[in-house]
Amino acid sequence: MIPELGQFAIALALIAACVQSVLPMLGAARGNLVWMRAGTATSVVQALLIAFAFGVLMRSYIVSDFTVLNVVQNSNSLKPMIYKIAGTWGNHEGSLLLWVLILALFGAAVALFGGNIPNGLKARTLSVQAWISVGFLSFMIFTSNPFERVFPPPMDGNDLNPLLQDIGLAIHPPLLYIGYVGFSIVFSFAVAALIEGRVDPAWARWVRPWTLAAWVALTGGIALGSWWAYYELGWGGWWFWDPVENVSFMPWLLGTALLHSAIVTEKRDTFKSWTILLAILTFSLSLLGTFIVRSGLLTSVHAFAVDPERGLYILGLLGLSIGGSLTLFAVRAPAMEGGGLFAPISREAGLLINNLLLATATATVLFGTLYPLFLEAMTNEKISVGPPFFNASFIPVTLPLIIVMAIGPFLSWKRADLAGVLSRMKLLLALVVLATLAVWYFTTGGPVLAVVSMGIAFWLIGATAMEWARRVKLFKADAWSRIRRQPRASHGMTLAHIGIGVVMMGVIGSSAWKEEVVAFAEPGTQVQVAGFDLTFEGISEERGPNYLAQVATIKVERAGAQITTLYPERRTYPVARSTTTESDIRQTLAGDLYLSIAEPAAEGSEGKWVLRALYEPLVNFLWIGSALLVCGGLLSLSDRRLRVGAPRKTRAPVAATPAE
């Protein structure tokens, strides 16, 4: 009975969404305030209904209700409780329900907290948001009902893919979805603005916090996914340029561009059509991600159970939403330009370069991701595009971006004095060159590009810190009170930019100076990696709640002194009939010693194990940098200016100290 209530709630939510997609829009056109306000009520009702349905599905998982097909296919009564709960979104139907839940929550959040948004814009935005809702709710009801029953119910379920039974991956999808789907509200704002035919600095100011919130969540989601891949897959890699990783990375890149171009729209009343286009494209890329993961269009390690019919349905939704919004853009946007002029060297120009480079990077990733499909369509040849392509095309775009990124915050609006800025940075440049030479001296092997990139990372971190110190006059009296008076958004920027530099150091260290040894090990085998002496002492059997584990004991010594003992595992899940690797890692700031074991496939090697030992320098900088990015975003989000309304129709005054 209870699962049917969930299904019923979804149907009711669809009705609410239908009402919301028409009534507020009409109200805004006719100036009918009551109709406009109806959007607020329906948004909240919709969110409550979908949240109820989600709760119902989660309950089915918690009590292991094996009359529900979805639970049978993805759960098992022996599974630990936390993974029973996470199983709710570890499959196509459940994750789709989470998708629409977040969509509805963002709509409700705008309805409830967007009090300072003019009625017309708000009503239209909520209507557009409801169009997306209608599309995905009907998709769920007609092709992917999560509450489908089975009769007779089986004794037990098939268990969740053991790879997904992991704390990192339990949190990763919700965060990623908040990011992905969060851009929907920015999209709705953009389409509403196109319908209204008006974009002004106030519009940009309302849009920015939502963009920022989605961006923060997406950053966290991607970082978590990467972290999971690092310790769970047993290869020691954290990014594989897999199509599904790429489709989460593209909205991030374009969302970052949007974040910056919205600043220009807000402060200088220009870049309007560009900002709108970015808002549309960022969400379009999120939709593309949803499509690729669920349609089986490309091969990927992530794909859900696929079904061409579902693919067609989502493609139809994509065509309608992206095609529709871009048509509207093509018709309405040309009338929107105007606003502040700026010199070729100015903060606007800097942000323009930022946007162009980020857009190029996005296009590169998009091209690489879809190229196998293009080629197959044209020549019927099958290839896969891997890291070599992405490294060769992505790095040349990002390095200039980072160099410019260091200088950008020094430039003033309208017209800037680049020569003056650069002359102030002379000392910094000298320090950076020295530090780079030191890196070159202390590292052995690895490409020259790695050393140069490391220098660029130092440059970014140094320049960002210097700009902050100058802005708050760190070395003069009362620095603390100036730090407190400065808008939090500007501290957020500093933190996030430093975060990028730190992530970059992690990327370089762990890819250029990684050391790897793979050996057949039996008790007593000794292996050397990066100055560590490893001794494989043996394997013992252990029992977990729903798995059996073979645990290796490996003694780690350096220069004769015992450092630690590591216990990488191989887990076998009898119900799901698969095995997972549980690596064991000795984490230090300088680098990780990473051990994983596997059973050798070759015959005649009984009793031997494949021991993979890696040393990954600076890899933890990735997670630290990501945390800095998220903190920077959150700090900026807590800025008072983003919460209180902007004065309408007036150009935002150019601050004496540039804030962003």
Next chain:
Amino acid sequence: MRRILFFLPLAIVAFLGGVFLWGLQDGRDPGSIPSALINKPAPAFELSAIDGVGTPGFAQSDLASLEELSLVNVFASWCAPCRAEHPLLTRLAEEEGIPLFGLNYKDKADAAAAWLEELGNPYQRIGHDLSGRVGIEWGVTGVPETFIIAPGGTILYREAGPVVGDGMKRLQKALADLREDYP
């Protein structure tokens, strides 16, 4: 001119949409890798029979001397999809009147014998590829796989995966098309 520029994103998206639509067509499997051996003669091999099974062994010369289309099926007793395709493959060989050869891949002799005893033996000849060496020569990526061989021993088609459902449809279509070239 400038107005046209604003239609550019739409044009790109329309193009992408067309490619995606093509990509969703029925029967396209992005994971399938085309065999490198299509239109090449079958690799040289000579395999003995499975111990305890009456069917004779299987070698390249058996394919070379043939004057009609034939099928080569890679199977193993440990492979669950093989069990699923077995009755369908048996019926196909009977209905089409086409010789069916077996490549018993990395299988223990007694297990393979018991499997054939239980499910029936539609194969004219079976080669026992215990080490998997011949499977590698044939470019086998997984079990089961089914090849269509031309008279004289040229490999014409490969179906990776079990010939049930869509796989069966593809195999039958390929056979029907090839029948026109090799009556």
